[in-house]
Amino acid sequence: MPTPLLSRRARPLTGTLRVPGDKSISHRSLIFGGLAVGETTIAGLLEGEDVLATAAAMQAFGCAVERGADGVWRVHGRGVSGLDEPADVIDCGNAGTGARLLMGVAAQQPITTFFTGDGSLRRRPMGRVMTPLSQMGVQFVTRAGGRLPGAVIGPEVLVPIEYTLPMASAQVKSAVLLAGLGAAGETTVIEPKPTRDHTETMLRHFGAEVRVEALDGGGRRVTLVGQPELTGRPVVVPADPSSAAFPAVAALLVEGSEVTLPGVGTNPLRFGLFETLKEMGADITLANPRTEAGEPVADLIVRAGRLQGIEVPADRAPSMIDEYPILAVAAAMAEGTTVMRGLEELRVKESDRLGAMARGLADCGVRVEVAGDDLIVHGGGNGVAGGVTIPVDLDHRIAMAFLVLGMVSEEGLAIDDAAAIATSFPGFADLMNGAGAAIAPGPEAA
Ligand SMILES: O=C(O)C1=C[C@@H](OP(=O)(O)O)[C@@H](O)[C@H](O)C1
Numbered sequence: 001m002p003t004p005l006l007s008r009r010a011r012p013l014t015g016t017l018r019v020p021g022d023k024s025i026s027h028r029s030l031i032f033g034g035l036a037v038g039e040t041t042i043a044g045l046l047e048g049e050d051v052l053a054t055a056a057a058m059q060a061f062g063c064a065v066e067r068g069a070d071g072v073w074r075v076h077g078r079g080v081s082g083l084d085e086p087a088d089v090i091d092c093g094n095a096g097t098g099a100r101l102l103m104g105v106a107a108q109q110p111i112t113t114f115f116t117g118d119g120s121l122r123r124r125p126m127g128r129v130m131t132p133l134s135q136m137g138v139q140f141v142t143r144a145g146g147r148l149p150g151a152v153i154g155p156e157v158l159v160p161i162e163y164t165l166p167m168a169s170a171q172v173k174s175a176v177l178l179a180g181l182g183a184a185g186e187t188t189v190i191e192p193k194p195t196r197d198h199t200e201t202m203l204r205h206f207g208a209e210v211r212v213e214a215l216d217g218g219g220r221r222v223t224l225v226g227q228p229e230l231t232g233r234p235v236v237v238p239a240d241p242s243s244a245a246f247p248a249v250a251a252l253l254v255e256g257s258e259v260t261l262p263g264v265g266t267n268p269l270r271f272g273l274f275e276t277l278k279e280m281g282a283d284i285t286l287a288n289p290r291t292e293a294g295e296p297v298a299d300l301i302v303r304a305g306r307l308q309g310i311e312v313p314a315d316r317a318p319s320m321i322d323e324y325p326i327l328a329v330a331a332a333m334a335e336g337t338t339v340m341r342g343l344e345e346l347r348v349k350e351s352d353r354l355g356a357m358a359r360g361l362a363d364c365g366v367r368v369e370v371a372g373d374d375l376i377v378h379g380g381g382n383g384v385a386g387g388v389t390i391p392v393d394l395d396h397r398i399a400m401a402f403l404v405l406g407m408v409s410e411e412g413l414a415i416d417d418a419a420a421i422a423t424s425f426p427g428f429a430d431l432m433n434g435a436g437a438a439i440a441p442g443p444e445a446a
């Protein structure tokens with residue numbers, strides 16, 4: 001049964017809002033814990049559906065994964081290439097990250113692993129990981145077009161490769177490096193555009209040898225020495241900047257707001273949205289910057305104020321790829337036009353986010369254009385009428401983006417199904433309501 005939600009005009013948003021743990025780091029901490037020998041403790045794990053599916057997958061591979069009464073997760077791993085063959089199909093739910101990283105995990109030893117996911121994940125392309133992993137000797141059986149359900153058949157002997165990413169994707173980079181753990185020799189991934197580097201950071205944290213060279217034009221060459229012994233480690237997961245983006249933009253847009261978002265990850269390869277918002281004139285302060293378990297974090301203080309439209313260059317896309325839905329909402333409220341370039345990867349997320357934002361904003365009365373892979377939003381500077389219901393199509397970020405827009409709408413704005421929000425941001429509506437939002441169950445916009 002779908003669970004529609006209606007977001008009405010908010011009171012000024014105030015207070016300290018603790019957003020959940022980083023999704024990318026949470027998936028990886030469970031995976032590396034499982035590939036390590038000994039105990040890994042994980043504080044601040046995102047207990048969202050995507051990550052819980054990865055926890056269940058690592059259990060299916062024979063690892064012990066438990067949540068302590070103190071909220072700290074403990075993983076007892078099986079070591080590189082020491083996993084069991086899962087007895088049943090691994091269901092990654094809505095998670096592209098879970099599916100693609102775990103396909104790399106499944107590839108690093110001679111076992112056969114079956115994968116599936118929800119209706120969104122089953123339409124997403126897996127060919128992007130199958131291509132490099134095939135070069136390493138891995139075999140696949142999938143539905144047409146490299147879609148799940150599918151099976152990964154790890155070879156007796158993995159071939160280490162050098163692979164240049166044809167698209168900016170940390171998931172593909174990570175899948176190749178994870179598979180490369182099982183290969184004798186060096187596996188190299190060349191990324192023409194830098195993408196989030198949590199896998200490299202965590203490989204080192206767990207004891208692998210990784211070399212990263214900067215390339216002309218901003219790219220990187222990442223080399224992993226295969227068949228390392230990984231050792232269980234403590235991990236502290238920062239608050240997710242991709243989740244913090246929603247309360248941050250809400251606070252910028254709702255007049256009179258001021259919120260503090262503590263302990264948010266500020267890794268520059270994840271922080272493009274905040275850079276962009278500052279260029280738009282946003283009042284965002286990074287207080288108390290520090291490093292926690294190898295990742296930079298800060299407390300974000302966000303105050304409402306006018307935003308100006310700007311041009312967002314294509315080369316910034318990898319550092320804010322999941323933030324375009326909420327940036328498009330900010331752009332709709334800005335003065336002037338915002339041009340977001342180079343968004344081709346948005347078409348293969350949980351939904352076609354380029355199409356979803358263009359249609360949804362247009363339904364709200366915002367003037368929007370899609371030109372090739374660019375999204376152009378003509379800001380009205382002042383609220384939207386609302387009064388419509390936006391189809392979410394199993395996409396958490398589309399759902400949260402329009403609930404934020406509802407906070408500055410005349411008539412309220414509804415989404416047809418809130419269920420997907422629990423994949424990345426359980427408790428989103430309650431957290432926002434505690435700060436001054438008015439999100440409630442409702443079949444239609446008022
Ligand atoms: O590696 C990761 O944790 C992620 C990488 C990105 O995907 P792509 O690698 O497809 O760009 C991002 O959209 C996703 O939410 C998380």
Ligand SMILES: C=C(OP(=O)(O)O)C(=O)O
Binds near residue numbers: 094322424
């Ligand atoms: C694209 C996303 O995640 P995934 O690829 O893991 O489904 C996201 O969280 O916005």
